[in-house]
Amino acid sequence: GERRLRLAASAFDTSALGILALDAALRVRAVNPAYCAIAGRVERDLLGRKLRLLARRDGGRTLGGLMIDAVAAAGAWEHEQWNRRKGGEKYAERMTATAALDADGEIAGYVLVVSDITRDKLDAESIRHQANYDTLTGLPNRSLFIDRLRHAIGAAERGHQRVSVMFIDLDGFKLVNDTLGHDAGDELLRQTAQRLLASVRAGDTVARMGGDEFTVVLPNATDPQFTPSVAQRIIDSLERPFLVVGREALVSASIGIASFPDDGQSAADLLKHADAAMYRAKEQGKANYQFFTESLNEQANERLAIKTGLAKALERRELVVHYQPKCDLGSGALVGAEALLRWNSAELGTVAPAKMIRVIEETGQIGAVGEWMLATVCAQCAAWRARGHPNLRIAVNLSARQLRQPKLVEQVALALKRARLPPDAIEFEITENMIVRDTEHAVAVLTRLHQMGIPLTMDDFGIGYSSLSFLKRVPLHAIKIDQSFAADIGTDENDREIVRTIVEMGHGLRLRVIAEGVETEQQRDILRGLRCDEIQGYLLSAPLPAAAFESFLAARSRPRPA
Ligand code: C2E
Numbered sequence: 001g002e003r004r005l006r007l008a009a010s011a012f013d014t015s016a017l018g019i020l021a022l023d024a025a026l027r028v029r030a031v032n033p034a035y036c037a038i039a040g041r042v043e044r045d046l047l048g049r050k051l052r053l054l055a056r057r058d059g060g061r062t063l064g065g066l067m068i069d070a071v072a073a074a075g076a077w078e079h080e081q082w083n084r085r086k087g088g089e090k091y092a093e094r095m096t097a098t099a100a101l102d103a104d105g106e107i108a109g110y111v112l113v114v115s116d117i118t119r120d121k122l123d124a125e126s127i128r129h130q131a132n133y134d135t136l137t138g139l140p141n142r143s144l145f146i147d148r149l150r151h152a153i154g155a156a157e158r159g160h161q162r163v164s165v166m167f168i169d170l171d172g173f174k175l176v177n178d179t180l181g182h183d184a185g186d187e188l189l190r191q192t193a194q195r196l197l198a199s200v201r202a203g204d205t206v207a208r209m210g211g212d213e214f215t216v217v218l219p220n221a222t223d224p225q226f227t228p229s230v231a232q233r234i235i236d237s238l239e240r241p242f243l244v245v246g247r248e249a250l251v252s253a254s255i256g257i258a259s260f261p262d263d264g265q266s267a268a269d270l271l272k273h274a275d276a277a278m279y280r281a282k283e284q285g286k287a288n289y290q291f292f293t294e295s296l297n298e299q300a301n302e303r304l305a306i307k308t309g310l311a312k313a314l315e316r317r318e319l320v321v322h323y324q325p326k327c328d329l330g331s332g333a334l335v336g337a338e339a340l341l342r343w344n345s346a347e348l349g350t351v352a353p354a355k356m357i358r359v360i361e362e363t364g365q366i367g368a369v370g371e372w373m374l375a376t377v378c379a380q381c382a383a384w385r386a387r388g389h390p391n392l393r394i395a396v397n398l399s400a401r402q403l404r405q406p407k408l409v410e411q412v413a414l415a416l417k418r419a420r421l422p423p424d425a426i427e428f429e430i431t432e433n434m435i436v437r438d439t440e441h442a443v444a445v446l447t448r449l450h451q452m453g454i455p456l457t458m459d460d461f462g463i464g465y466s467s468l469s470f471l472k473r474v475p476l477h478a479i480k481i482d483q484s485f486a487a488d489i490g491t492d493e494n495d496r497e498i499v500r501t502i503v504e505m506g507h508g509l510r511l512r513v514i515a516e517g518v519e520t521e522q523q524r525d526i527l528r529g530l531r532c533d534e535i536q537g538y539l540l541s542a543p544l545p546a547a548a549f550e551s552f553l554a555a556r557s558r559p560r561p562a
């Protein structure tokens, strides 16, 4: 007996678990050192008293009452809670209560075994933190952002206030990632987060949606001047160079803005609309902000419809190629045609190529569509060449994305080989903006195409950068003056002078000069006077389906005045 008691007593004193003995009235009869350490109290303060925590209420009952009932019914009671040490420090404890029985088997008191579970609780909270916060930047992630936005909308509804949502996309981030590496990219995103936080007020939320996309909620944006001023501050702050992995990196921000209640009632709508406005900002040349408008919404919906429809367009054979003739201004002879993509969609009607090319590029379908286009044009050209037009050349437009396709040169070579065509049976029309970005790579690919013997034409010349250095770096065969010049050449003296200059410069570089969008005889005559080499436009013919172009070809193959 004695010995067992002593053993029990030493276990009581040395246990890492806190142990409390309570009498039937829940007063503390004994407490071990471990409990005193966990709870940050001394034995003297506890003995003979009731535990304050058992007086706490949970659903209208005291914890003590719940404990007594649970022990009576099930023999034990378990409970976890946050508590405070005497000094005020928070800790989490788990307690298990069992009955202490007297000689008759009646409940004489309770034994509470208490463990410190602060660490476990904190781990659980950090997991919850990870579910709500972006690990790279520490900013709220998408789900917490949506949550905050919902709250802000609720509060604004009650207080008749405005909430603004900004969708921010970095311009040029991919380049930093590709050239300086992922560590540099990560560092740039972390610094971006800091700059964004420094650009907003304490109550605003800055979140990271993923990649280089960030969002901001301004819960109290009732003053109409406020949101644009924050947007401008963000643009300015991100324009300063970043120092990452010892190198300077430059990016900028395109921002779309949508506000509650005018632009949407739900968090999802506001986010979608801010995203659509951000697209618009990108289109406007980046480093700017745009507000959402209803027409933007229509564009976004249309983009979505095109995107989903396009996936089926190729297999349903809804994509077709039209051909628009080009004639020599001196002899009037037909010198070739430009292939232009058309989509006759069962659901959407005829979709304009300018619209669809952008979507095709965004969705990454440009590879498949471009390959199809090339194969179709090559096969068609070979057929026409075999039917009495042995020198026919067809121009194909190349988009910037296509130029970045890793296998482009091989694809082109294969398409020519399959159709048994010489390289100069086709021609590529390129634009300046595809060379501005990623110049080295673009020039390298274009040089390879040139070395294969494929003529290259600079399209839309005169509206872009019109940089002479590009003209010198890319091995060109011709330049095509943007159609806006032909449109105004009869009325606008300036445009006429610009065209004169472009023609002279082009001839100085031994390039052929083509004018497109020529609609009237007056325009044609002026262009002939300016010594332009070729024309293309409705005056000659609109783009034609293959069969109609073949008739045109037959009628036009003999030289005669254009
Ligand atoms: P672009 O290369 O500048 O093509 C000329 C555009 O002007 C064509 O519009 C053509 O139909 C139109 N056009 C021709 N003659 C006249 C005229 O006398 N007056 C006026 N006002 N317009 C005229 P389209 O077919 O809608 O193509 C628009 C743009 O879409 C093209 O501009 C080109 O950048 C792009 N595109 C078309 N097909 C393809 C393609 O297969 N691949 C790629 N990458 N882009 C394409």
Ligand code: CA
Pocket (backbone or CB within 6 Å): 338, 397, 429, 459
């Ligand atoms: Ca073109």
Ligand code: CA
Pocket (backbone or CB within 6 Å): 459, 460, 480, 482, 483, 516
């Ligand atoms: Ca053009």
